[in-house]
Amino acid sequence: MITSDAHPFSGGKLLQGLPGLGVALAAGAALVLALPPYSILPFALIAFAVLAIMLHGTPWPVAFRIGYLFGLGQFVPGLFWITESFQVEADRFGWLALPAVFGLAALLAVFPAFACALAARMARAGLPLSLSLATGWTGLEWLRGHVLTGFPWNLAAYTLADWLPLAQMASLVGSYGLGFLLVLCSALVGLAFRAPARRLQVIRFASATAIAVTVAGFGFARLTLSDPPSERGTQIRVVQPNIAQSAKWDEGSRKANILRLLALSARPGDYDILLWPETAWPGFLAEDTGARIMLGWLLPKTAVLLAGSPEREVTSNETVYRNSVLAIAPDGSVLTRYAKHHLVPFGEYVPWRRVLPFQRLVESLGDFLPGPGPRTLAFGPHPYAGIAICYEIIFPGHVVDDAIRPDWIFNATNDAWFGSSIGPKQHLASARMRAIEEGLPLVRAANTGISAVVDAYGETLAMLDIETSGVIDMRLPRSLPPTLYARLGDWSALLLILGSWGVFAFWVWRKKTVLKGSQK
Template identity: 40%
Template sequence: MSEKLKNSPLMRAFLWGALAAAALPPVHLLPVLLFSVPALLRLTEEAPNWKRAAFIGWFYGFGLGMAGLYWITEPILTEAQTFWWLVPFAAPLLSAAVACYTVIPVLAARLVPAGLGRILVFAGAWLASNLAQQFLFTGFPWNFWGTDWAIPGVLGNIFLQPAATIGVYGLTLLTVLLSAMPLFGKRGLVILVFGVAAWGGYGYLRLQIPEQNTALKVALIQPDFQEPPDYSRPALIANWRRLLEMSHAALLNGAGAIIWPEAASPWLLASDPVARQQLAAVTGTTPVIAGSLRMVSPTDFRNSIVVTAGPQPPLATYDKWKLVPFGEYMPKWIPIKIIPSMVGRGFTPGTGPKTISNIPGVPPFGATICYEAIFTGQIINEHDRPDWIVNVTDDAWFGNTAGPRQHFADARLRAVEEGLPLVRNANSGISAVIDPFGRVVASMPLNYQGVLVANLPNPQPVTVYARWGLRIPFMLALTFVLLGLIYGNTRRLSNK
C-alpha cells in the first residue's frame, strides 16, 4: 500500500488534505498542518507540469472538504424520504466545488522557485483564494484555517486576538506561513517557535485590556425544538407554550431583554396581533428579540428577526439577506428544485446589514441570522455602528456533528474582529454570550434545553479590522504575492 501511495501523488494530496481538516474545530489539532502544508508544497514542486499541479491542488482541497464538510449531509437526512438520492452526493459535490479554490495557491506557487519567495506567493494566493470563496457563486467562507485558533478556553482566547487587526484572513495567512516553516529545517523551526511565541504574547497582552459589563441582563431561550418541525397544530401550540414558559422563567431571573432563536416563533409575530397579545401577557413590555418568519405578501416570505415590547405592532424587523443556497432558496442556474418543502419556492432576501436602535432599555444592536455570521467584514453596518451583535440560529439541522461547533467558532471570531460583544442564541445550542475579545462569558451546550441569563458586556473601541474591513485581507494577499514574486524571481536571476 505504501508503494502504491508513493507512486500516486493525487491520492497523497487527498490524504494530506483530509489530515489538515483535523486542525479545524472542534478537533483543533493544529500541529497536523506542520506536516500537511509542507507535503502539499513538495507535491507541487514534484509535479511535472501545470496540469498535474492543478490536479494536486484540487485533490488536496477535495480531501480537506470531505473531512471538514461531512456534516452537510445531516439536513438532507431529515427529509430523506424526499431527497434520499442526494445523500451520497451532497458532501462530495460541495467539496468538489470548494476544492477548485485550492488550485489557485498551488498554481501560484509554481511561478517562483522553491524557497521563501514560493512560500510568500503561496500564502498570499491562499488568502486570495479564501476571499474568492467568500464572494463567488453566492459565497461559502467555510473551513478557513484562521478558525482553527478558536480553541475553547484560555488558549483560544489568546490566539484569536490578532483578528482585531487582521481578521480571520490574517490568522489564516499567519497559519499558512508558520505551517510551511519545517521546509527550512532548523532555521524554520526557530522561526516557528518565535512566531508562535510572539503571537501568543501579543494575545496575552491584549487580553489585559479592562472589560466590564453593562447593566442589561439578556436572556437566551434555547428551546431545543426538533428539526424538521412538526407543523401540526398541537405541536405548534406546544412549542408556543414552551417559549412562553421559558420567557417567564427568564423574567424571574431578572432579564431585561429576551432572545429567541432563528424561526422559533410558530406564529408570524409581525402580523399576528393575537400572538403578540399572548406574549405580552407573559413578558409585559420587556423587549423580545424573536426569530420569526415574516410574510410580506402571499409570495414573499422572509426569515426575520422581529422585536416586540408589548401587544402593539413590532418595534423593528430585520430580514436575513445572506440566504443559504439549496436550504432557503434555489440559485437560478440550477434547473431542478432541491430545497425543503417547508420553504416553498424559497425566501426573499433582505437588503443587508442593519442596526436596530430605539428599543427601550436595549443598546443598539446589529442583527444577524444563522449563516450570515460566517461572512467576515459583512455582518454589521459600520456607518451606523451598533453596541453589540445578536446572532440567532438553528443548528439543530446539523445534529451532533462538527458543523454547529465550527459555526460557533466563527461567531467568536466576529466578536474579536468587530470589538463588539456577540450574543448567539441557537435552537439546540451552542448558545452563548461572547465578549469583544472572543471570551465565552456564559453558554449552554449542544442538544440542551434551557434558559441562560447573563449581563451584556460593554463594547470596545472600533478595531482596526472593523474600520478597514475586507480591504485588509485584499492588501495582505496582494502584498505577499508581489513580495514573493519579486524575491523569488530576483533569486532566480542571481542564480543564473
C-alpha cells in the first residue's frame, strides 16, 4: 500500500476565501495572548502549530501570504499600545496614531512572511518543515532586531518570560535561540497531526516532548540546584515620581516636578545608590552647578545619584544633544556619564533626515546624537553598572560592555508616553530576559512605571506598578558568573540551529544505513 503525505486540508486550501484569511490572522493574534502581560503559553504553541499546518505542502508564494497575514495578526494588536504616544500631543499627532500602527505592522509583517516563504521553499526541497520553519523564523527575528536600526519587540521567546523555569534556557542560547526551540516544538506538534504514518506521528510527538522536557528540566535545575544570588551590601533606592508626559516639560510644572523628585529621594532610610528615571531632571543637569550641589545634599557621604538628564554640547557648527545618565557625587560633581547609543527613530531623531520629509514626534531643540555604545560605569566604591536607557534594553546581546563586565544593569526609562497600556509590561518583559541572558541583576527606574528590581534569574523581587508614585528600598542582588550567552552572544543560537540540523542529518544517515543493512 502506498501512503501519501497529502491531506484534504492543505495550507493552500485553508487560505482560500475569508475563512483562510481569518485562520492566518487569528493564529498571529493568538501569539499576542501568549506574550506578557497575558502570558497564556498554550496560545503560543497553538499559533505556531497552526502556522506549520497551513504551510504544509504549500508553494512559497502562498506561504509568503500566510506569513504576512500571520504577521499582521501578531503586530497590529501587539503594538496597538503605540497609539497612546500620539495622544500626548493629540492636536498635532493624534491623526497619525492608527496609520502609524498599521503602517509599522505592515512593514514588520514582511519578516514572518519571508520566514514562512523560506520554510516552504526548504520543505519543497525535501527538508523537514518543522526545522525549516524554526530556522527561518529565528533568522528573520534576528534580522528584525538588526535591519534598519532594528526592532526586536515581542520576540517569540518572550512568551516564556513569565514562565521562569522555561525562560532559563535563554542563559545558554539567548532569546533568539529560545524562540527557535519554541517554534520547533510547536511545529512538530502541529505537523504530528499531518503525519501520513503512525510511526512518523510518534517521532514528531516524541521529539517535541524531548525539547520541552530538556528546556523545563534545565530551567528547574538552574533555579533549584544553583545557589540563589544573595544580596550585596549595596543598598539602592529607586524613585518613581509618576509625572505625566504632558507635564514633564511644562515650564509651569517644573518646580512641582523637581520637588516631587526631591521629596521621594529624601524619604527616611539609608542608601548607597539613588536611581532616577530617564530624563528625570527637567533641564540640562550637567550645566546646572547649583542644582547638582543641592542634589548632593540629599546623598549620604559615599552615595551616588544616577540621574537621567539630557545633555548638550556646543560645537563650532552646531549644538549636539544626547540622552544621558549622569553619576552625581555628594559634592555635586559629575563622576561619569553614559550617553544612549540606540536611539528611537522618529522619537529622538529622524533617520535619513535629508530624504524623509518627516518631523519628530517629540518636540525639543534638535535631534539627539548616539553615544559610543554599551559602557560599564565605575563610580566610587560601588558595584560596576551597565546602563541601558529605555529602548536599549530590548536588544539582546547589545546591553553589556564586552570589555568590562558590570555587576548589574541599570535601566532608566520613561514609559509615560504609553499610559496604562500593555506597552510598559511588554517593555519590562524584555528587560527581565536581558537579566537571564547575561546572568546579571537588573534595576529599572521608570517615570510612571513599571520600576522594578529583578534578580539574575529574571525574577521580579520588587515592583512599583504603572501610574503610581513611590520608592523601592532594598539591597542590590548579586550577579552570577557569566552565562554561555554572555560569552558567545548570538553565536550560541547559531550553534543550536546548526546542531539541530546536524542531529537531523545524523538521523537520516543512520536510517539509510540501517535500511541498507537490512537489505543485504
